[in-house]
Amino acid sequence: METINLPKASALTSPNPVTLVCTRKPDGSTNLATVSWWTYLSFNPSMIAYAMAKTSFSGEMVRENKKVILTIPGAAIKEAVMGCGMSTGRNTDKIEKLGIEMQSVPGSDIQVPAHTRVAIQCTLKEFHEVGDHYLYICDVEQVFADEKEEAVFAWNGYAKIATAKQGE
Numbered sequence: 471m472e473t474i475n476l477p478k479a480s481a482l483t484s485p486n487p488v489t490l491v492c493t494r495k496p497d498g499s500t501n502l503a504t505v506s507w508w509t510y511l512s513f514n515p516s517m518i519a520y521a522m523a524k525t526s527f528s529g530e531m532v533r534e535n536k537k538v539i540l541t542i543p544g545a546a547i548k549e550a551v552m553g554c555g556m557s558t559g560r561n562t563d564k565i566e567k568l569g570i571e572m573q574s575v576p577g578s579d580i581q582v583p584a585h586t587r588v589a590i591q592c593t594l595k596e597f598h599e600v601g602d603h604y605l606y607i608c609d610v611e612q613v614f615a616d617e618k619e620e621a622v623f624a625w626n627g628y629a630k631i632a633t634a635k636q637g638e
């Protein structure tokens with residue numbers, strides 16, 4: 471085996487999972503950000519975690535509001551999923567810019583994309599500094615699904631968003 475670094479390892483482990491992290495902005499609208507670094511943590515109680523760069527606007531929003539929905543986007547919006555990872559919601563309305571159709575979920579004022587396979591509605595429990603990221607540990611409140619939507623993954627490191635079938 472040869473010695474490599476962690477970014478190279480993350481490319482070699484692709485396809486990696488991909489989510490759109492949905493948070494509430496001060497004006498009540500929703501911000502979307504692409505996040506690959508998320509994981510299930512516990513089924514009982516239901517908990518998940520994800521890591522975001524310290525500078526991310528989404529991080530600021532979840533630290534303030536304590537509410538977040540992680541969604542697994544459907545294949546119909548794979549270009550928009552890449553777009554949500556290329557700009558910050560601090561000064562851009564990504565939903566309008568990328569033309570993403572949204573839907574409401576019961577019990578939340580945060581919207582999620584209409585093309586969503588799974589939506590995991592969470593309350594922030596705690597967050598920890600981990601190097602250049604914060605790790606957000608969340609209690610899961612409700613989970614929604616639409617099995618007709620096909621899940622997407624991040625391929626070639628984080629260069630391409632595609633379904634498991636389309637990726638290769």
Ligand SMILES: Cc1cc2nc3c(=O)[nH]c(=O)nc-3n(C[C@H](O)[C@H](O)[C@H](O)COP(=O)(O)O)c2cc1C
Nearest residue numbers: 503504505506507522523526527528555557558559
């Ligand atoms: C495929 C892909 C995966 C990404 N995964 C992560 C991630 O796991 N954590 C992270 O902090 N940023 C990740 N990003 C970058 C963020 O989406 C990007 O910094 C975004 O501008 C943050 O938006 P915000 O400032 O509105 O929160 C990823 C981008 C792409 C395209």
